[in-house]
Amino acid sequence: MPFTVVSLGGPVAPEGEAILRAAGIVSLATDPYPGKAELLPFLTEVQPDALIVRLIERVDAEVMTASPKLKAVAKHGAGTNDIDVAAAARLGIPVLAAVGANAHSVAEHALTLLLALVKDLPAQDAFVRGGGWEKKAYRGHEIRGRTLGIVGLGAIGSVVARLAAAFGMTVIAYDPYIPDAAFDPYAERVSDLNALLARADVVSLHCPLTAETRGMIDGRALGLMKRDALLINTARGEVVDEPALVAALKDGTIAAAGLDVFAPEPPAAANPLWALPNVIVSPHVGGVTEEARRELSVMTCRNVVALLEGREIDGRFLVRPA
Template identity: 55%
Template sequence: MERTVVILGGELASEGRLVLEDAGVNVVSTQPYIDRQGVIEVMRVHRPDAVIVRLLADLLGPEEMRAGGQLRHIAKHGVGTNDIDVKAATALGIPVSMTTGSNGHSVAEHALALIMALAKDLPRQDALIRDGIWDKNQYKGRELRGQRLGLVGFGFIGQTLARMAGAIGMIVSAFDPHAPDDAFLDGIIRETDLDTLLASSDVVSLHCPLTPETQNLIDARRMGLMKRGAFLINTARGEVVDEKALVSALEDGHLAGAGLDSFAVEPPGTENPLFQLSNTLVTPHVAGVTLDAKRAVSVMSAENVLAVLNGKTLEPRFLAS
């Protein structure tokens, strides 16, 4: 019996698609940021056994899940399931999987790259030289050694970044009420109060999931607690940060800069005021999609799909709840 898997919102890496095709699966992919009505139509036409979710314009909700009539599994191409109504899927008896650990190292490296680029004043120096200005007196680079990095969220990505930052001499503290005590090794300081972490950090890097509790977690009040001249890094979800408050904090100089890989609305419009500021460094939500990570995520999401379709139970760490 032929089985069909639809990739919603873009294509898999060829290695991931091959995993499915070698197992005899019919694979269908859609364009990135497919909207709700587009998803419903695809589900009705192809009646997939499983879907792999990449980039959606809207939340994948119960109507879309039911539209195909035989959906058995939803696999997220990544670990952030905020674009999937997991509760609705659970109520319909459809397990939702994640590719836990597959791209975490790439995200941690990306966060470190944003930190270093801002600290070393690289975007501004690049712009000056391209404008014909060669003036070393305008360099405002900082040394990261001895600076305090505050991590909000201390799962695999946060822990990986902590080791990298520690290796270059940064002092690292982290806030995560869900992390076990044994995660805080090698001199990592456990901070039990988020406000205290923000107030004491020279760089704040966000690595928490998007939940009702973390929506606009970093708002105007909390930005006001941060040190004047601090940097904010976000490789988590854009909605964790109040973007309007961030623009104000950057415009008045309270924050020296922000490195952002995600935004409240994606893809964001070119009129987004964050793009008009000289002290922002922005990337298009690519921290976890290096060529290496994309291969790993695609293969793992395909393997998760096949495991479920073949009647196997995934390990709890791969399941959203």
């Protein structure tokens, strides 16, 4: 009897579907952000052997136990905060993540948000569309010679470091979990987060969401940053205390922010960030370029097939409880 895989939140890319079909797997998909009222009966009926997690609020024990046949939960991405990894471990269900598959896309997006802020692109676009053509009022800057502080120097942060160095930025980084021997050659190691926040002209977040990092960038942390500093967040919205960020942007504690992630997602229509002129936002799309989506799907589906067929999985793709 063939294995069944359900993608939660929409299908994987065609290249990933082809991998599943070639292995004789039945591939099904839900709509984005399925509610439990519809999801649980569906999973009970189809009895999937694996779940691919794309767009869903949370995969918890109730979702996982809806199918007694479930052998794997695979994140279509690197961050697994939408999966109850501890519950999966208790149930003996491996959790996989596509580590590094979208690193370059997210890194490019972080640099894009940075450049858009430094070059004042949203305001300039609106100015020209409104009939303006006055160059003397422009107050854009170069990023060359500025200091970029990276929080989290994993797969994404390392790419950001290389790209920023190519622009002529000085790169410093904080990551207490990477040994000195593995530290990125483009970045100077800073052992204290507070010191990084105080030194950096731009702070870019690339850390996972954990109990330690939740709310890490709060009012106190923002107060350590330079008044003309920028905050870029393409990690997880919960890493930043949003009300504190709104207050810091309003009172000039920091100059501006570029945000691709929010807490919660999707964010509320009345989110006070929308009213601030010194914020540029995008809807958590840093890692979903066409190229990254293909690579995520291919990596995820290859790992799922390997696990279901009983083959060994590279340890870097296996997620363990914090």
